[in-house]
Amino acid sequence: MENSDVNVIYSVQHQLPLVMYIGQYFFFTGLSAGSFVISVIATLLGRKEFKPIGKITAILAPILLIIAPINLIADLEQPLRFWHLFVYYNWTSPITYGSFLLTAYPIMGIIYAVMVYTDRQKAAKILGILGIPLAISVHGYTGFILALAKARALWNTAAMPTIFLVSAMVSGIGLVVIIAAARWKWFDKKATPEDRRKDKRLILQLAQFMAYIIMLDLFLIVSDILVLLTAHSDAYQAGMLILTGNFAPLFLGVEIFLGSIVPMVLVLGPTRYSLRAIVIASILVNIGVYAMRFVMVIGGQSIPLS
Amino acid sequence: MAKKRYAMLIDMRRCIGCHACTVACKAENAVPLEVNATWLKIIEKGKYPDTRRYFLPRMCNNCTDAICARNCPTQATYKRDDGIVVVDQHRCIGCKYCIASCPYDVRFINPLKNIVQKCYFCVHRVESGLVPACVESCPTRAMIFGDKNDSKSEIAQMLATNATEVLKQEMETDPQVFYIDADETVMSNVEKKINYRAESSLIKLRL
Ligand code: SF4
Numbered sequence: 001m002e003n004s005d006v007n008v009i010y011s012v013q014h015q016l017p018l019v020m021y022i023g024q025y026f027f028f029t030g031l032s033a034g035s036f037v038i039s040v041i042a043t044l045l046g047r048k049e050f051k052p053i054g055k056i057t058a059i060l061a062p063i064l065l066i067i068a069p070i071n072l073i074a075d076l077e078q079p080l081r082f083w084h085l086f087v088y089y090n091w092t093s094p095i096t097y098g099s100f101l102l103t104a105y106p107i108m109g110i111i112y113a114v115m116v117y118t119d120r121q122k123a124a125k126i127l128g129i130l131g132i133p134l135a136i137s138v139h140g141y142t143g144f145i146l147a148l149a150k151a152r153a154l155w156n157t158a159a160m161p162t163i164f165l166v167s168a169m170v171s172g173i174g175l176v177v178i179i180a181a182a183r184w185k186w187f188d189k190k191a192t193p194e195d196r197r198k199d200k201r202l203i204l205q206l207a208q209f210m211a212y213i214i215m216l217d218l219f220l221i222v223s224d225i226l227v228l229l230t231a232h233s234d235a236y237q238a239g240m241l242i243l244t245g246n247f248a249p250l251f252l253g254v255e256i257f258l259g260s261i262v263p264m265v266l267v268l269g270p271t272r273y274s275l276r277a278i279v280i281a282s283i284l285v286n287i288g289v290y291a292m293r294f295v296m297v298i299g300g301q302s303i304p305l306s
Numbered sequence: 307m308a309k310k311r312y313a314m315l316i317d318m319r320r321c322i323g324c325h326a327c328t329v330a331c332k333a334e335n336a337v338p339l340e341v342n343a344t345w346l347k348i349i350e351k352g353k354y355p356d357t358r359r360y361f362l363p364r365m366c367n368n369c370t371d372a373i374c375a376r377n378c379p380t381q382a383t384y385k386r387d388d389g390i391v392v393v394d395q396h397r398c399i400g401c402k403y404c405i406a407s408c409p410y411d412v413r414f415i416n417p418l419k420n421i422v423q424k425c426y427f428c429v430h431r432v433e434s435g436l437v438p439a440c441v442e443s444c445p446t447r448a449m450i451f452g453d454k455n456d457s458k459s460e461i462a463q464m465l466a467t468n469a470t471e472v473l474k475q476e477m478e479t480d481p482q483v484f485y486i487d488a489d490e491t492v493m494s495n496v497e498k499k500i501n502y503r504a505e506s507s508l509i510k511l512r513l
């Protein structure tokens with residue numbers, strides 16, 4: 001459009017409604033869901049060398065999910081009224097189903113962790129299988145929160161919930177890799193050399209798994225952007241905002257390059273047997289996913305609506 | 307008789323851009339500084355000396371299919387039987403999801419009360435048989451308010467006999483603020499096209 005001869009003399013833009021508390025909340029639920037899924041996979045496979053990872057992640061998931069909603073309540077203008085969510089629920093709002101999921105999931109997670117720690121394999125397996133849909137919904141619904149706010153073109157796409165789920169897996173595995181590597185380095189000294197080798201192999205495998213999920217994530221992001229760029233005018237502006245606008249350094253530089261490409265090279269490239277490189281990759285991945293939450297939440301709202 | 311359906315019609319052939327509606331609304335509803343339930347968007351088109359300003363009074367559209375009410379998790383925002391969308395000030399928890407969902411940027415957080423507010427067609431005045439404050443104040447009678455289901459009302463007759471437009475029809479919220487003869491550019495999202503590179507949005511971040 002020809003802009004040169006149009007000037008906005010006066011208009012009102014109200015402040016951005018959702019700030020980074022919300023992005024942080026998305027980040028923590030993502031970590032929690034990701035580590036829960038890893039824990040359940042470890043429990044289901046039931047091999048001895050998977051046990052430590054199953055245990056770490058089983059405890060991580062509920063802890064992270066208790067931190068997450070603190071962000072949500074801190075973001076409320078009336079934090080003391082948070083109980084209205086349960087009393088005056090509205091089933092057409094994704095926040096309503098979220099508030100019930102956010103209550104059920106940590107409770108289930110704690111029971112599951114108890115089962116894992118007391119070594120009740122059968123109960124842990126059943127709870128784990130039941131818990132996976134819950135973990136997926138607890139994180140998937142956050143994608144729906146954005147996708148169903150139709151005013152914002154960057155959010156209002158069908159890919160949003162899946163992108164959130166996949167990036168949650170990426171960051172969750174990253175966190176597990178960091179913790180498992182720390183354990184291997186400092187707290188695993190008593191194990192036999194044989195066991196230590198097995199443990200290390202497991203960490204390397206986990207990191208590779210992460211790299212494959214990063215590829216899936218990249219595919220989803222590329223397809224989302226391609227469609228944004230060819231859709232209606234608001235969507236096009238949203239795509240340009242993150243490709244060339246003021247969110248481009250964060251999106252292209254941090255999320256895509258530092259947070260996806262570099263870790264992928266570190267994990268699959270010549271450094272693939274180095275634990276240090278893999279830990280660096282996992283840290284980068286988490287920074288990248290955090291940047292993604294920022295770009296989505298803040299970038300999505302930063303295009304003026306009128 | 308058909309159900310009441312309150313609506314607003316703004317005749318841009320009459321609007322002189324005087325801001326009386328903005329001031330009246332501020333006074334009537336004690337709207338604090340920095341936020342507005344209604345305001346006048348003003349743009350300038352053309353190159354000197356061939357220029358002209360175009361106005362557009364903006365307010366909540368009290369949409370029939372209000373996405374804000376659909377997404378409000380506590381039913382604090384709801385649609386009344388007469389079509390007016392209101393926010394229950396005692397129920398709103400300030401999650402701001404409604405602000406994020408509304409395509410028109412007409413909702414705001416009242417910085418003094420810490421709840422969400424917006425234009426609600428001056429429901430308190432309408433219930434006592436008055437017209438909204440902005441309509442009352444308009445010196446050129448550019449704003450017409452009334453029950454569009456009542457075929458004898460002025461608004462119903464004006465709507466039937468004039469070409470009207472609404473903002474962002476593609477958002478499927480069925481807005482109930484209608485405009486006559488509003489300029490296409492001022493109705494469209496000019497700011498987005500001019501500003502998407504500018505840092506304006508980041509300054510607005512409330513950290
Ligand atoms: S204009 Fe926005 S705030 Fe007003 S009713 Fe429509 S969706 Fe809700």
Ligand code: SF4
Binds near residue numbers: 399
């Ligand atoms: S801020 Fe208030 S009115 Fe808006 S969605 Fe949340 S509870 Fe509802």
Ligand code: SF4
Binds near residue numbers: 334335
């Ligand atoms: S109807 Fe009332 S609340 Fe709405 S813009 Fe006019 S004066 Fe303000």
